[in-house]
Amino acid sequence: MKTDDLISLLATGVGAVEPHAVERRYAKAIGGGTIGALALMLSMLNIRPDLAEAVRLPMFWLKIGFVASLVAASLFAALRLSRPGARLDWIPGVIAAPVLIMWAIAIFTLIQADPAQRSGLFLGSTWSVCPFLIALISVPVFVAAMWAMKGLAPTRLRFAGFAAGLFSGATAALVYCLHCPEIEAPFIGFWYLLGMLIPAGVGAVLGRVLLRW
């Protein structure tokens, strides 16, 4: 078949393409993935009993803000990386900003604290499980985000896998906030970030294989 015949074949009988196909696909993935993450969290862990009191603390909202801004920034990155030739522009900076702000608060907290309390601020009481629970809860979102991206056209597979993984980790961390008793900046800035970076790293490694089209 000549190329001209292929072109007629491709152009025959095609209808209109639904606008905003990329956004729609991600909306489905986010919905399904988040429900999965919530279900997984509730099947393993309880919602922290003192949630009603915790929501009155500014530090609780700082933590939510940190995680939520990473959800948003990594989603922007994933959307851009799903389209061939789209530029990342300011997005890496937007991903780095909440991390740097949280680190600055953490350093300030540690400097101000009594030296005897510093290790407690950093380790909390759940450091040994926190990153793994976040990574585990991220699995449904990870699968959904990879599915969304796979049906689009990422051309930089490593970055795309990293962004999808970071998005699933950050969404999982947001869900995990309902359970997690930790609230101190040094803890959040390290263990939460580590938990989110696990699926991001896995995404970067698997992206080259899983996201090919």
Added chain:
Amino acid sequence: MQRTTREEGWRAKEVHLRELLLGGLAGDNPAYQAFLRELSSHLRAFLRKRLARLPDEVEDLVQESLIAVHNQRHTYDPGQPLSAWVQAIARYKLIDLLRRRAGQDLLNEPLDDEADFFSTSDAEAAEARRDLNKLLDKLPDQHRLPIIHTKLDGLSVQEAAKLTGMSESAIKVGVHRGLKALAAKIRGGT
């Protein structure tokens, strides 16, 4: 002076092709066909320049890239330069081919400006090495029949569904997956 004329040339081309594509995405098939036809010339020039040492691969890769552009057309954002979108797809398919051929030395081409994509075009198609008709025959029925009925015989999805006893969504899915499988066969040989 000459530079400005060239620049104006590809800008006009970009505007023109973008209009055709947007028309096609809205359901205007003649515009879409014109878009693919003009695009194929640019793809050919782009790939021929970069595959100077593998001239036999050029037309196969043009066809593979056209199928990729078609299958991924929903990822084009109207706010984005068309040349950047098309070039990213062509480059992705090109690198994919070079990886498969392990011709790593060919990757050392200097990267050029994406705006340049529409400045060259090459309408003269060489024969593709693989005959798409033969490749089409090798697809399983649930992919082959939807393509033959809706694409080659020009039936509507509804008519094709009635004729084959498949559901309408199976026809649509079959066309999409079948085109993907076809691209994979162009890539993988016989």
